[in-house]
Amino acid sequence: METTPLPPLACWGTPDTVFGLLEGAWDLDRLIEGKATMLGTARFTRLDGGSLKYREEGRIHLPDGQSFDGHREYVFEGIADGFSVYFAETPLRLFHEIAIVREGDELVGSAGHLCVADQYDSVYRFRADGSFVIEHLVKGPRKDYLSRTVFKRRGS
Numbered sequence: 001m002e003t004t005p006l007p008p009l010a011c012w013g014t015p016d017t018v019f020g021l022l023e024g025a026w027d028l029d030r031l032i033e034g035k036a037t038m039l040g041t042a043r044f045t046r047l048d049g050g051s052l053k054y055r056e057e058g059r060i061h062l063p064d065g066q067s068f069d070g071h072r073e074y075v076f077e078g079i080a081d082g083f084s085v086y087f088a089e090t091p092l093r094l095f096h097e098i099a100i101v102r103e104g105d106e107l108v109g110s111a112g113h114l115c116v117a118d119q120y121d122s123v124y125r126f127r128a129d130g131s132f133v134i135e136h137l138v139k140g141p142r143k144d145y146l147s148r149t150v151f152k153r154r155g156s
Contacts, residue, residue, distance in 0.1 A: 116140075
């Protein structure tokens with residue numbers, strides 16, 4: 001039986017086009033359940049060789065009312081049907097590889113990463129409205145939380 005391929009999502013295209021569409025500025029809204037919230041911006045900037053430098057900056061708010069500025073950096077590299085995410089260290093160290101597949105009206109990829117004894121299970125969801133969501137479920141002896149970040153293109 002021959003199957004007909006699914007049409008691409010209007011905003012993201014297909015799994016192999018997502019990486020290239022990340023470039024640019026995004027607003028981010030993060031909830032770390034029971035621990036903190038963060039509002040800020042993220043920027044994917046093209047580097048020599050075609051990878052993308054990711055930098056986020058924002059204001060972190062704790063449940064006790066304290067707040068402070070925070071930032072984080074990664075390097076993303078395109079792979080077939082997805083991307084690899086590296087910690088922005090010298091030399092680069094792999095965080096995880098995300099292979100993207102179609103799930104209903106979203107493009108979705110997931111991966112795991114063991115950091116010492118804490119397990120990070122991550123899901124990336126590229127939604128039909130052009131936004132995307134990254135969730136990290138972290139479980140282990142030192143950490144136990146769910147972080148959910150919604151990204152929307154700046155100015156949209």
